[in-house]
Amino acid sequence: MVKIKDVARLAGVSSATVSRVLNGVSTVDADMAEQVRAAAKSLDYRANGVARSLRLQRTDVWALIISDIGNPFFTAVARGVEDVAQREGFSVVLCNTDENSDKEARYIDVAEREQVAGVIMSPNMFGSDISRLTSAGIPVVAIDRPLREPVDSVLVSSGDGARDAVLHLFEQGWTRPACVTGPAQADTAEQRLAGYREAFARTGRRPARSLVRHGDYRAEAAQSAVASLLDSPHPPDSFFVANSSMALGALAEFTRRRLVPGKDVGLVAFDDAPWAKFVSPPLSVVVQPTYDIGVRAGELLLERVRRLTDAKPRIVMLSTELVVRESSLRRGRRRS
Amino acid sequence: MVKIKDVARLAGVSSATVSRVLNGVSTVDADMAEQVRAAAKSLDYRANGVARSLRLQRTDVWALIISDIGNPFFTAVARGVEDVAQREGFSVVLCNTDENSDKEARYIDVAEREQVAGVIMSPNMFGSDISRLTSAGIPVVAIDRPLREPVDSVLVSSGDGARDAVLHLFEQGWTRPACVTGPAQADTAEQRLAGYREAFARTGRRPARSLVRHGDYRAEAAQSAVASLLDSPHPPDSFFVANSSMALGALAEFTRRRLVPGKDVGLVAFDDAPWAKFVSPPLSVVVQPTYDIGVRAGELLLERVRRLTDAKPRIVMLSTELVVRESSLRRGRRRS
DNA sequence: TTGTACGCGTTATCAC
DNA sequence: GTGATAACGCGTACAA
Numbered sequence: 001m002v003k004i005k006d007v008a009r010l011a012g013v014s015s016a017t018v019s020r021v022l023n024g025v026s027t028v029d030a031d032m033a034e035q036v037r038a039a040a041k042s043l044d045y046r047a048n049g050v051a052r053s054l055r056l057q058r059t060d061v062w063a064l065i066i067s068d069i070g071n072p073f074f075t076a077v078a079r080g081v082e083d084v085a086q087r088e089g090f091s092v093v094l095c096n097t098d099e100n101s102d103k104e105a106r107y108i109d110v111a112e113r114e115q116v117a118g119v120i121m122s123p124n125m126f127g128s129d130i131s132r133l134t135s136a137g138i139p140v141v142a143i144d145r146p147l148r149e150p151v152d153s154v155l156v157s158s159g160d161g162a163r164d165a166v167l168h169l170f171e172q173g174w175t176r177p178a179c180v181t182g183p184a185q186a187d188t189a190e191q192r193l194a195g196y197r198e199a200f201a202r203t204g205r206r207p208a209r210s211l212v213r214h215g216d217y218r219a220e221a222a223q224s225a226v227a228s229l230l231d232s233p234h235p236p237d238s239f240f241v242a243n244s245s246m247a248l249g250a251l252a253e254f255t256r257r258r259l260v261p262g263k264d265v266g267l268v269a270f271d272d273a274p275w276a277k278f279v280s281p282p283l284s285v286v287v288q289p290t291y292d293i294g295v296r297a298g299e300l301l302l303e304r305v306r307r308l309t310d311a312k313p314r315i316v317m318l319s320t321e322l323v324v325r326e327s328s329l330r331r332g333r334r335r336s
Numbered sequence: 337m338v339k340i341k342d343v344a345r346l347a348g349v350s351s352a353t354v355s356r357v358l359n360g361v362s363t364v365d366a367d368m369a370e371q372v373r374a375a376a377k378s379l380d381y382r383a384n385g386v387a388r389s390l391r392l393q394r395t396d397v398w399a400l401i402i403s404d405i406g407n408p409f410f411t412a413v414a415r416g417v418e419d420v421a422q423r424e425g426f427s428v429v430l431c432n433t434d435e436n437s438d439k440e441a442r443y444i445d446v447a448e449r450e451q452v453a454g455v456i457m458s459p460n461m462f463g464s465d466i467s468r469l470t471s472a473g474i475p476v477v478a479i480d481r482p483l484r485e486p487v488d489s490v491l492v493s494s495g496d497g498a499r500d501a502v503l504h505l506f507e508q509g510w511t512r513p514a515c516v517t518g519p520a521q522a523d524t525a526e527q528r529l530a531g532y533r534e535a536f537a538r539t540g541r542r543p544a545r546s547l548v549r550h551g552d553y554r555a556e557a558a559q560s561a562v563a564s565l566l567d568s569p570h571p572p573d574s575f576f577v578a579n580s581s582m583a584l585g586a587l588a589e590f591t592r593r594r595l596v597p598g599k600d601v602g603l604v605a606f607d608d609a610p611w612a613k614f615v616s617p618p619l620s621v622v623v624q625p626t627y628d629i630g631v632r633a634g635e636l637l638l639e640r641v642r643r644l645t646d647a648k649p650r651i652v653m654l655s656t657e658l659v660v661r662e663s664s665l666r667r668g669r670r671r672s
Numbered sequence: 673t674t675g676t677a678c679g680c681g682t683t684a685t686c687a688c
Numbered sequence: 689g690t691g692a693t694a695a696c697g698c699g700t701a702c703a704a
Contacts, residue, residue, distance in 0.1 A: 001472065003681060014691045019683055029689065046468075049449030050395075051681030053386045054696050061446070069430070070411045070610070078405060078432065086439075091446045093429035094405070096414065103422075110397070110427045113385030132382075136337065219614060248614040255616040274406070275611045278555060278584040280591040339697060350675045355699055362700095365673065387697035390680050676703080685694080 002043045011039035022047065053115060062092045062301065063111040065104065065121035067144075069096040072244070072273050073290055074122065077143060080294020081120055088302055090117065099124050112136050118301045123147050125185045139304030141297045145187045150313040152300040154293050158188055158270065161286040161320030162195025162240065163202070165268040168284075168322060169238050170203055172330040174266040178236035180225045180246055182217040189214070192242045192270055211236050215246065222249030230257065238266030238328075244273035247283060261327040268328045270320075281326035289318050338379045347375035358383065389451060398428040398637065399447040401440065401457035403480075405432040408580070408609050409626055410458065413479060416630020417456055424638055426453060435460050448472050454637045459483050461521045475640030477633045481523045486649040488636040490629050494524055494606065497622040497656030498531025498576065499538070501604040504620075504658060505574050506539055508666040510602040514547040514572035516561045516582055525550070528578045528606055547572050551582060558585030566593065574602030574664075580609035583619060597663040604664045606656075617662035625654050 008015040013032060020026050021036040028036075039045075053059045064081050066074040078094060085092045093116075095107040104124055111119050112132050119133055122144040130149060133140050142153040169177045179196040182189030193212065200207035213229060215221030222241055226249065229236055241247050247269035254261055261267045262281045269276070269285050276283040296316050303309045344351040349368060356362050357372040364372075375381075389395045400417050402410040414430060421428045429452075431443040440460050447455050448468050455469055458480040466485060469476050478489040505513045515532040518525030529548065536543035549565060551557030558577055562585065565572055577583050583605035590597055597603045598617045605612070605621050612619040632652050639645045 001681095004683095005681085015681090016683080016691060016693090017689090020690085023683080025683090027689070032689090044471075046445070046449060048390075048451070048681050049446075050386055050389045050451050051696090052449075052683080054384075054390050054680090054698090055682045055684085057696065059386075061450070063429075069405070069414060070408060072406060075406045079434075082432065086442075091431075091442065093399075093431060095427075095429060096418065098415075106422075106427065109382070110385075113382055113388075114397070115384070115386050135380075219610070245610065248611050251616070252614040273611075274555070274581070275584050275609075275615075278588040279611075279615055280587070337697090340699095341697085351698080352675060352677095352700075353673090356674090359699080363673070368674090384697050387680090388699080390682090390696090391698045391700085393680070674704085676701105678699105678701090680698090682696090683694105685692105687692085688690085 001048070002045050004045070004047070007036065007039045007043055007045045010043060011035045057115075059115050059117050060090050061114075061116050062090050062305075063095055063107070063116045063119045063121075064092050065095045065097060065107050065111070065119060067097050067099045067104075067122045067124050069094070069098075073144075073271055073288065076290030077294040077297070080291040080296075081298045082294070084295055084298030084302065090305075097124060101126055101128075104128055108132055112138065118305045120297045120301055125183060139301060141301045141304075143293055143297050152304065152314050154297045154300065154316045154318065156288050156293065156318050156320060158286075158288070158320060159191045159195035159198065161288075161322070162192040162242075162270060163198045164195075164320075164322050165270070165284075165286050165328075166196050166199035166240050167202065168324065169240065169266050169268060169328060170199065172266060172328060174238035174330060176208075176211065176234075176236045177238040177240055177266065178211040178213070178226075178229045179240050179242075180213045180215060180222050180229075180250065181242040182215065182246075184214050186217070189217070189242055196240055208234075210234070217243055217245060219245045219249035219252070222246035223253045224249075226250045226253040239268070241267070241269045244269055244271040244276065244285070247273075247276070247285075251279065251283075262329040263331055266328050266330060268322075272323065277325060284325045284328035285323050286320045287323050288320050293318060337384070338381050340381070340383070343372065343375045343379055343381050346379060347371045393451070395451050395453050396426050397450075397452050398426050398641075399431055399443070399452045399455045399457075400428050401431045401433060401443050401447070401455060403433050403435045403440075403458045403460050405430070405434075409480075409607055409624065412626030413630040413633070416627040416632075417634045418630070420631055420634030420638065426641075433460060437462055437464075440464055444468055448474065454641045456633045456637055461519060475637060477637045477640075479629055479633050488640065488650050490633045490636065490652045490654065492624050492629065492654050492656060494622075494624075494656060495527045495531035495534065497624075497658070498528040498578075498606060499534045500531075500656075500658050501606070501620075501622050502532050502535035502576050503538065504660065505576065505602050505604060505664060506535065508602060508664060510574035510666060512544075512547065512570075512572045513574040513576055513602065514549070514565050515576050515578075516549045516551060516558050516565075516586065517578040518551065518553040518582075520550050522553070525553070525578055532576055546570070553579055553581060555581045555585035555588070558582035559589045560585075562586045562589040575604070577603070577605045580605055580607040580612065580621070583609075583612070583621075587615065587619075598665040599667055602664050602666060608659065613661060620661045620664035621659050622656045623659050624656050629654060
């Protein structure tokens with residue numbers, strides 16, 4: 001490893017001068033500066049980030065702790081975060097907790113020990129403990145779900161999105177939409193359920209409790225929920241499912257029963273997915289502004305990291321958009 | 337921030353003793369050790385990782401640099417890597433390059449500056465420059481694609497997988513399978529194409545050049561490739577596509593033309609995906625041992641990080657498995 | 673067994 | 689404008 005002293009020796013100056021030149025602080029004699037740059041280049045010198053962090057008591061890296069790396073939602077968010085971080089000279093490292101509190105705790109630990117400049121995280125279902133971070137003075141921004149402690153957050157009004165989706169189902173002429181949502185512990189799942197109920201209220205209907213199912217946000221759970229709903233005495237004629245994985249489960253069950261979405265049954269899902277517009281029929285979805293969530297979270301974090309503000313925790317609330325494709329439509333039987 | 341000295345003062349010992357107790361080295365008086373642990377706990381002390389790294393000249397973190405975080409293949413690999421890392425006391429941070437050489441270079445830079453213990457990476461299409469890492473003595477393991485420089489690698493015999501998939505198409509009675517593969521620069525794309533050709537050779541056929549298309553591994557490219565193939569004078573009757581995103585494009589085009597996979601047209605895709613078994617009909621795929629790739633890569637890296645071996649670069653070659661679902665079958669027209 | 677003191681590589685302060 | 693030097697927090701060789 002080549003150190004700053006090596007560069008200094010080669011350039012015939014002190015290490016202090018090398019540091020000044022390379023960091024562009026203070027004024028340095030132009031010729032000398034050139035010498036230093038040449039020496040650094042020829043030795044292929046790179047400052048040791050660890051030593052630098054120790055001295056500066058800070059880092060240029062952000063940690064992005066997310067609860068499910070396989071979820072397209074988070075990968076899109078990650079791109080947004082990365083773009084603002086990079087633009088501002090920070091690097092972001094991803095940490096995947098798989099919705100597991102232990103893993104999450106470990107990563108929070110790492111973030112603290114490694115003195116990251118800031119953390120953006122999607123809390124896990126059971127409520128995350130970020131006290132280590134806050135007491136270490138590391139700014140935190142929450143996304144997707146709120147944190148118990150008040151911190152900057154970027155949230156989505158998913159209740160409204162769910163409501164609009166179900167209203168759309170009603171407008172299409174479906175009369176008994178069911179709701180297949182996530183675990184009762186998950187804040188997002190409850191919000192989407194609330195939106196579903198609000199659609200009933202708005203249209204003067206009484207939501208039947210028997211039309212609601214909770215699952216674990218995965219395809220298999222949704223499939224059996226849909227099956228049980230369909231087998232019930234008074235089955236639904238359409239479905240609102242709370243995320244895209246669950247939509248897959250619903251689709252599978254429809255296929256098994258030879259039910260054609262957009263004709264025999266209605267379907268709207270929360271969350272878009274790369275495959276959603278390619279399946280047959282294309283899936284109607286409530287899309288979240290994923291990339292933008294990442295950007296906004298990055299911007300909030302940036303202000304804290306730079307100590308540009310000490311305002312009390314801010315909440316950015318973003319809206320969803322209903323994208324009607326075909327699965328939610330209600331058409332006469334197609335001729336085959 | 338509470339430092340080791342604070343703990344020492346509270347416990348009434350020197351900081352050296354605190355360090356010894358907390359790291360479990362040397363022998364320390366039992367009572368004293370207990371004092372120290374109590375003090376550390378009451379102060380909620382955590383060693384400063386940056387200072388520790390500087391002193392030790394090493395870190396406990398691995399960098400996993402992947403070329404596309406949205407690709408389920410990599411997320412599964414990541415889980416494998418994480419599991420062995422965690423078991424061995426390392427943390428892994430993910431870095432997403434989006435197949436972009438600049439981003440990749442930046443992350444390699446970060447990995448070097450932050451002195452990560454080791455790096456596992458999927459090289460980008462154009463050949464990655466890891467010289468910074470190797471010259472800094474940081475072990476590197478390549479996955480998915482080989483690196484120019486000889487390093488430990490975990491690869492998949494995707495040529496064989498492709499060959500078997502196309503042979504399966506022949507066995508089903510399809511006679512003119514087309515190949516929609518990735519960019520010519522991508523090693524994996526070329527291998528899969530070679531496997532496709534080998535299937536023709538094995539069965540004594542002559543592969544028609546006109547049945548091959550290159551794309552960028554994304555759905556849209558595949559869709560137009562499939563369209564142009566279908567519109568050609570002597571169209572194919574089935575398709576082998578080189579990854580799961582491309583399968584989506586193919587599926588979309590089939591739907592547009594009211595072609596039913598598994599009946600009117602055959603389809604096999606390289607790579608599994610969460611949605612593959614839920615679409616209609618379920619997609620036949622060549623699955624890669626994704627999780628295992630991660631585990632093996634982790635194990636190779638571990639040996640280097642621990643300096644357990646200085647053997648010359650090793651290559652682990654893993655096999656694919658053909659999972660026949662329905663899209664590749666050739667059945668008589670179903671009655672509707 | 674325990675404490676003192678040094679060094680890891682860098683940047684900032686203070687003289688010059 | 690430039691150089692010597694202290695300090696960041698930790699682990700360990702060495703002395704006691």
